[in-house]
Amino acid sequence: MSDHANRTHRDASKPPNPPIGFGRPGPGRFFGPKVRPQNGLATIKRLWGYLGRQRSGMLIATLLTLLGSAIALIGPYLMGKAVDDYIIPKDYAGLGWLCLGMLGFYLLGSLVSWGQSYVMAGVSGRTVRELRQDVFKAFQLLPLKFFDSRPHGEWMSRATNDVENVSNSLNQSVIQLLSSVITLAGSLVMMLRLNLVLTCVSLVCIPLMLLATKKIAQLSRGYFKGQQQELGALNGFIEEMVSGQKTVKAFRREAVAIEQFQAINKRLNRVGIKAQIVSGTVGPVINFVNNVSFALIAAIGGWMAFHDWTTIGVIVSFLNYSKQFNRPINELANQYNMVQSAIAGAERVFEILDMDTEFTEEQEARVNKEVTGKVEFRAVSFGYTREKPILQQVSFTAKPGDKIALVGPTGAGKTTIVNLLTRFYDIDSGTIAIDGINLNLWEKNNLRSKLGIVLQDAYVFSGTIRENIRYGRLEATDEEVVAAAKLANADGFITRLPQGYDTILTAEGSNLSHGQRQLLTIARTILADPAILILDEATSSIDTRTEMHVQEAMKTLMKGRTSFVIAHRLNTIRDADLILVLNAGQIVEQGTHRQLLQAKGFYYQLYTSQFERADTASGIT
Numbered sequence: 001m002s003d004h005a006n007r008t009h010r011d012a013s014k015p016p017n018p019p020i021g022f023g024r025p026g027p028g029r030f031f032g033p034k035v036r037p038q039n040g041l042a043t044i045k046r047l048w049g050y051l052g053r054q055r056s057g058m059l060i061a062t063l064l065t066l067l068g069s070a071i072a073l074i075g076p077y078l079m080g081k082a083v084d085d086y087i088i089p090k091d092y093a094g095l096g097w098l099c100l101g102m103l104g105f106y107l108l109g110s111l112v113s114w115g116q117s118y119v120m121a122g123v124s125g126r127t128v129r130e131l132r133q134d135v136f137k138a139f140q141l142l143p144l145k146f147f148d149s150r151p152h153g154e155w156m157s158r159a160t161n162d163v164e165n166v167s168n169s170l171n172q173s174v175i176q177l178l179s180s181v182i183t184l185a186g187s188l189v190m191m192l193r194l195n196l197v198l199t200c201v202s203l204v205c206i207p208l209m210l211l212a213t214k215k216i217a218q219l220s221r222g223y224f225k226g227q228q229q230e231l232g233a234l235n236g237f238i239e240e241m242v243s244g245q246k247t248v249k250a251f252r253r254e255a256v257a258i259e260q261f262q263a264i265n266k267r268l269n270r271v272g273i274k275a276q277i278v279s280g281t282v283g284p285v286i287n288f289v290n291n292v293s294f295a296l297i298a299a300i301g302g303w304m305a306f307h308d309w310t311t312i313g314v315i316v317s318f319l320n321y322s323k324q325f326n327r328p329i330n331e332l333a334n335q336y337n338m339v340q341s342a343i344a345g346a347e348r349v350f351e352i353l354d355m356d357t358e359f360t361e362e363q364e365a366r367v368n369k370e371v372t373g374k375v376e377f378r379a380v381s382f383g384y385t386r387e388k389p390i391l392q393q394v395s396f397t398a399k400p401g402d403k404i405a406l407v408g409p410t411g412a413g414k415t416t417i418v419n420l421l422t423r424f425y426d427i428d429s430g431t432i433a434i435d436g437i438n439l440n441l442w443e444k445n446n447l448r449s450k451l452g453i454v455l456q457d458a459y460v461f462s463g464t465i466r467e468n469i470r471y472g473r474l475e476a477t478d479e480e481v482v483a484a485a486k487l488a489n490a491d492g493f494i495t496r497l498p499q500g501y502d503t504i505l506t507a508e509g510s511n512l513s514h515g516q517r518q519l520l521t522i523a524r525t526i527l528a529d530p531a532i533l534i535l536d537e538a539t540s541s542i543d544t545r546t547e548m549h550v551q552e553a554m555k556t557l558m559k560g561r562t563s564f565v566i567a568h569r570l571n572t573i574r575d576a577d578l579i580l581v582l583n584a585g586q587i588v589e590q591g592t593h594r595q596l597l598q599a600k601g602f603y604y605q606l607y608t609s610q611f612e613r614a615d616t617a618s619g620i621t
Helices: 027-031 040-051 055-087 092-141 144-148 152-194 196-203 206-243 245-250 254-280 282-306 312-334 336-353 414-421 444-449 465-470 478-487 491-496 514-528 544-558 593-599 602-618
Strands: 375-382 391-398 403-407 429-434 451-454 532-536 562-566 578-583 586-591
Touching: 040 092, 040 152, 040 336, 055 092, 055 152, 055 312, 092 152, 092 336, 152 196, 152 206, 152 312, 152 336, 196 282, 196 312, 206 245, 206 254, 206 282, 206 336, 245 254, 254 282, 254 336, 282 312, 375 414, 391 414, 391 429, 391 578, 391 586, 403 414, 414 532, 414 562, 444 451, 451 514, 465 478, 465 514, 478 491, 478 514, 514 544, 532 544, 578 593, 578 602, 586 593, 586 602, 593 602
Parallel strands: 403 562, 403 578, 451 532, 532 562
Antiparallel strands: 375 391, 375 429, 578 586
């Protein structure tokens, strides 16, 4: 189906988008009050599930970590041996050989550490690639109402900034976590083996360290999530201001935009500073506790050595093992900011993955068949919010091949009828049927493959003109693409371009005029060969001469197909088989152009007032 995902609604009955631009509400009103993560442990487990898919890489990294930790544990033991067996006895030859052995161990440890980093870079890269892929897939499967009712920049921030935070954390923190667990266990075993009393002394301060870390974690995690939310709001504002630069400049609101950005930026700065200050206290607190523990071990160990209850070498080894025992906690403190930011970002990413997709209710028994084009609305009522109904008891029938025109003032519900027919939204009550089958029983992808939409706001993608037209039917040949372009009267301007059909379009097709982009979308829809057409004043941005050719092409295209035309210029729908006149969400009149003019009702007033305005604008009295 053509262009449906990029619809910018012109109808006032569109879903309630958040305010944008000038006077935009602050991020607090977008997201509500900042809250702490509901379950950080569940988020970590879920991330670990992604890591679990890289079993071979994780196995190799684990083995390298075991080897590296074993090498690190040998060092302090050899230091103690050096003191007791070589330094005190003054065996300098033996000390030299021992030092060479230690040098070899440390060199091997460095190589193992490099291997760990190399393997984990691949593991984390592939893990984040899958996470990013799942996020993009979720975006594609979410219903259109999701994008209509949320600021795009904030969700883009989740797919970029938050995923990047997770990537950095996996790349730098996971291997440290593995190493820390092994080092903690190994150091404890060696400490117990050397001296039970000193081991108990070193463990006295651990509960205090863990308690302090837990309290700081609870406080700072909420700030980090708030920081990610404010960053999303900032990105959303930037995206909207860049997209609306022409409007900003036309109304001379540069200063206002700068002021609004400054306000959001200050909020981000405040919450970011709080997050960094709170989390930054972890390192100093842990270092203080470690130093207290180290001093106690040195004092008690010295007293024990003075009474010959242990040796100087044992104390040297024990002090080094004590450092190794506390080092993993220090490393966690050093990585704390990144870990907290990654957990907050991962939660926001998983919020997207956990949202109900557009196809949640789809079942295997859904209808999947060809469409002849009969469309029935039976007492259909709908509102984007329950408090504000848009359509009320709308009923009509379109026979296969009929041209149905939807007319009415802004906010009457014209676009809403299209949204319901395409199942971008589901009705509140009543029934919509295609070929006599309830719309809810149709498989959505099959249904939409039979629909072709040409919107007033033409949207093209980055890529060649040929690729943009082929978007309507990916398996189409080059000859079919050219034929569709000719039918839409686009071939003329395309062939005049230096690269013709291979011309690269910039973002949103800014190197083409709006009318040229519209011709491309028409060609795209022609190529899709749909059974039901939806045209939203598709020729409104095309010059009069070109419009004549396009109207002829559309007449050919609409033959044998049911067509719905949202008409703003009433002179373009005189040949419609049925005109539905909407006002305030109800069909107030229906009939042919001639019948409605003869009735001299609401349609007659719209028609005559439109031509009176045209005559006045032309200077005709």
